[in-house]
Amino acid sequence: MSADRFTPETTRLDDAARAGWLYYVAGNTQDQIARKLGVSRQSAQRLVAMALSERLVKVRLDHPIGRCMDLAAALTDRYGLTLAEVAPSDPEAPDLLAGIAIAAAALLERVLKSPERRIVSLGTGRNLRAMVEQLPRMTCPQHVVVSRLGNMMQDGSATPYNATIRLAERIGAPHFPYPLPVLARDPAELAAMQAQQAARNTIDLCARADLSLVGIGQMDMTAPLHVDGFLSEAEMAELARAGAVGEITSWVYDAQGRILDCAFNRRVASAPLPCRPARDVIALASGQSKLPAIRAALAGRLITGLVTSEATAERLLD
Amino acid sequence: MSADRFTPETTRLDDAARAGWLYYVAGNTQDQIARKLGVSRQSAQRLVAMALSERLVKVRLDHPIGRCMDLAAALTDRYGLTLAEVAPSDPEAPDLLAGIAIAAAALLERVLKSPERRIVSLGTGRNLRAMVEQLPRMTCPQHVVVSRLGNMMQDGSATPYNATIRLAERIGAPHFPYPLPVLARDPAELAAMQAQQAARNTIDLCARADLSLVGIGQMDMTAPLHVDGFLSEAEMAELARAGAVGEITSWVYDAQGRILDCAFNRRVASAPLPCRPARDVIALASGQSKLPAIRAALAGRLITGLVTSEATAERLLD
DNA sequence: CCATCGGAAGGGCAAATGCTCAACCGCCAA
DNA sequence: TTGGCGGTTGAGCATTTGCCCTTCCGATGG
Numbered sequence: 147m148s149a150d151r152f153t154p155e156t157t158r159l160d161d162a163a164r165a166g167w168l169y170y171v172a173g174n175t176q177d178q179i180a181r182k183l184g185v186s187r188q189s190a191q192r193l194v195a196m197a198l199s200e201r202l203v204k205v206r207l208d209h210p211i212g213r214c215m216d217l218a219a220a221l222t223d224r225y226g227l228t229l230a231e232v233a234p235s236d237p238e239a240p241d242l243l244a245g246i247a248i249a250a251a252a253l254l255e256r257v258l259k260s261p262e263r264r265i266v267s268l269g270t271g272r273n274l275r276a277m278v279e280q281l282p283r284m285t286c287p288q289h290v291v292v293s294r295l296g297n298m299m300q301d302g303s304a305t306p307y308n309a310t311i312r313l314a315e316r317i318g319a320p321h322f323p324y325p326l327p328v329l330a331r332d333p334a335e336l337a338a339m340q341a342q343q344a345a346r347n348t349i350d351l352c353a354r355a356d357l358s359l360v361g362i363g364q365m366d367m368t369a370p371l372h373v374d375g376f377l378s379e380a381e382m383a384e385l386a387r388a389g390a391v392g393e394i395t396s397w398v399y400d401a402q403g404r405i406l407d408c409a410f411n412r413r414v415a416s417a418p419l420p421c422r423p424a425r426d427v428i429a430l431a432s433g434q435s436k437l438p439a440i441r442a443a444l445a446g447r448l449i450t451g452l453v454t455s456e457a458t459a460e461r462l463l464d
Numbered sequence: 465m466s467a468d469r470f471t472p473e474t475t476r477l478d479d480a481a482r483a484g485w486l487y488y489v490a491g492n493t494q495d496q497i498a499r500k501l502g503v504s505r506q507s508a509q510r511l512v513a514m515a516l517s518e519r520l521v522k523v524r525l526d527h528p529i530g531r532c533m534d535l536a537a538a539l540t541d542r543y544g545l546t547l548a549e550v551a552p553s554d555p556e557a558p559d560l561l562a563g564i565a566i567a568a569a570a571l572l573e574r575v576l577k578s579p580e581r582r583i584v585s586l587g588t589g590r591n592l593r594a595m596v597e598q599l600p601r602m603t604c605p606q607h608v609v610v611s612r613l614g615n616m617m618q619d620g621s622a623t624p625y626n627a628t629i630r631l632a633e634r635i636g637a638p639h640f641p642y643p644l645p646v647l648a649r650d651p652a653e654l655a656a657m658q659a660q661q662a663a664r665n666t667i668d669l670c671a672r673a674d675l676s677l678v679g680i681g682q683m684d685m686t687a688p689l690h691v692d693g694f695l696s697e698a699e700m701a702e703l704a705r706a707g708a709v710g711e712i713t714s715w716v717y718d719a720q721g722r723i724l725d726c727a728f729n730r731r732v733a734s735a736p737l738p739c740r741p742a743r744d745v746i747a748l749a750s751g752q753s754k755l756p757a758i759r760a761a762l763a764g765r766l767i768t769g770l771v772t773s774e775a776t777a778e779r780l781l782d
Numbered sequence: 783c784c785a786t787c788g789g790a791a792g793g794g795c796a797a798a799t800g801c802t803c804a805a806c807c808g809c810c811a812a
Numbered sequence: 813t814t815g816g817c818g819g820t821t822g823a824g825c826a827t828t829t830g831c832c833c834t835t836c837c838g839a840t841g842g
Contacts, residue, residue, distance in 0.1 A: 159527065160527075160529055160531070162527075163525060163527035163529045164529055164552055166525055166527075167525050167529070167552045167563075168552075168554055170523040170525070171523055171525065171562055171563060171566065172554040172562070172563075174554065175797085175798065175799090176798075176799070177797095177798080182554075186821070186822060187798095187799095187822090188800095188821070188822055188823085189820090189821075189822085191799070191800070191801095192820090192821095194799095195800080197525075197527075201526070202525055202526055202527040203523055203524070203525055203526070204523070204524045204525075204526050205488045205489055205521060205522070205523050205524075206521070206522045206523075206524070206600060207481060207484055207485045207488070207489060207515075207520055207521055207522075208519070208520055208521070208522055208600055208601060209477070209478075209481035209484075209520045210481075211478050211481035211482055211485065212481060212484075212485055212489075212520075215482065215485040215486075215489070215490075216489075219490065252502075255502070256502040259502060493827085493828065493829090494828075494829070495827095495828080503791090504791065504792060505792090505828095505829095506791065506792060506793085506830095506831095507790085507791065507792085509829065509830070509831090510790090510791090512829095513830080
């Protein structure tokens with residue numbers, strides 16, 4: 147091998163390294179490098195490009211954001227997402243809402259800046275509500291905000307964390323609350339509800355939404371559906387036996403991310419949740435307890451994007 | 465500081481980091497970055513430039529350039545060193561700080577990766593400071609950083625380029641500043657100072673340091689000791705007559721690398737500099753003006769390793 | 783309240799860069 | 813010798829980038 151020291155290959159790589167050093171570390175232009183190494187400008191360019199393609203130069207970003215962006219790139223890559231945002235975790239409060247809310251707000255703001263009409267559909271949840279609070283006031287009468295699910299509990303009272311109304315107020319856009327409750331009593335009642343013109347119109351809007359932002363619910367004893375009284379402990383247990391690990395806008399799915407064909411889902415009145423959606427469906431979710439639910443949603447391609455925390459992203463990539 | 469999380473300053477740096485990542489790691493063009501971050505092309509350019517100027521992006525060249533390797537091998541061979549690193553020189557700026565700093569940072573990083581406790585002692589100087597800036601953030605509470613000399617001028621003000629504190633901050637390790645000034649007024653004062661418990665403890669740590677990184681000072685009119693006001697011109701001349709050619713952590717030595725037995729050295733309060741040290745003492749130094757000082761340090765085996773520039777290495781081997 | 787000022791944003795342009803393509807060189811085999 | 817072929821080179825051109833200069837915005841102080 148020592149004979150290789152002077153083969154063209156080695157010298158070329160050496161020159162590439164030298165060119166890369168002069169370019170990236172010493173800050174020369176390719177013209178200067180060409181003169182210093184005694185080659186043409188084009189050759190210098192090729193050497194610099196080679197230093198890059200042969201991975202001789204290693205670039206590292208020394209900022210907390212750098213790590214997050216590495217994680218986000220790994221997430222999009224591994225799960226075939228169109229978008230991933232990872233908010234830095236505070237080591238002392240690893241799944242603080244604020245980071246995710248800010249990241250998601252920035253994302254939403256970019257969409258809302260469009261002069262074209264955009265239909266934005268929203269689920270429910272603390273994350274979405276916090277996101278809206280982080281959004282600056284804007285004037286966007288050209289857009290439309292629509293809710294993907296009802297905000298009425300079974301007793302007729304409103305659920306907390308209604309993000310749709312707040313968002314519409316904040317950006318001055320027309321909005322469509324979801325005209326049905328979360329759950330129908332039975333499939334027959336559901337069919338009757340969905341036949342109403344207002345319902346059909348809203349569901350249609352949801353299907354055509356350019357951007358949908360949703361939360362992800364876990365299915366343990368802290369499940370939002372349980373805490374909010376939509377599911378009794380017995381029902382929870384039954385769903386668990388059927389393989390339920392998570393829910394998005396009340397649609398319950400299993401570990402492969404398949405919407406379960408079960409009695410509960412047959413009563414869900416929320417807008418249908420497309421599998422492998424054609425338009426952006428972005429979930430906001432983080433936390434140890436939601437991990438299985440997030441994993442399943444990613445596996446089943448129920449979402450095209452994810453906004454999460456650094457800590458959660460790391461665990462998703464384990 | 466946590467309240468600062470949302471100040472414009474922080475957000476701006478974050479954005480700069482994002483832009484830098486997208487540009488240098490993900491290979492986006494500035495146009496794409498502008499679209500993704502929702503800003504104008506010019507702003508994206510400014511963010512990328514900021515990522516560079518704020519030293520958020522670190523570039524490292526991962527290739528042993530043949531010529532530098534040869535020089536390094538020749539240096540270890542000729543001077544009996546345990547380690548030599550030679551950074552490529554830009555012919556027009558032969559002794560750029562950056563190359564040496566990066567090489568030394570890589571070296572230090574390898575040591576810091578050890579899970580075992582390591583004691584690292586540092587001298588002062590631009591090179592050391594630049595090295596610390598090149599080091600990535602790490603978490604190494606197992607190590608200890610200790611300064612080999614004071615950072616107080618005679619008037620009590622702090623010298624610039626304090627590397628110890630920066631290093632300790634950056635790697636999250638406990639650190640020991642040097643509790644004495646650079647010079648005592650006279651030998652009697654020195655003895656009194658060195659009797660203090662804190663001083664004895666720190667000096668002992670320096671003696672046990674697994675790795676010591678130091679600069680080398682020349683003894684001409686640009687001498688650090690003179691520029692920083694520790695040596696008057698008259699004193700400089702006297703030391704020159706006594707044969708002084710260089711200094712390490714303020715200990716002045718002659719052309720054979722022998723620590724001079726002179727009035728000045730009897731006032732130096734820095735940690736003692738062992739001749740033919742048993743543990744690694746590595747100097748960072750380059751430049752025409754430092755050549756005699758480097759040669760002498762090598763001849764007298766005051767150091768076990770050297771990180772220098774290509775141009776300086778060549779001259780040392782002449 | 784208005785005038786002033788500093789910093790950030792955007793337009794425009796010149797320099798730097800990346801890429802394609804045709805020409806060329808050396809090598810091998812017919 | 814000659815033709816073909818892989819690979820390298822340099823010219824030309826489109827894109828990208830860096831920078832200057834003007835404009836705009838918000839803060840500050842009279």
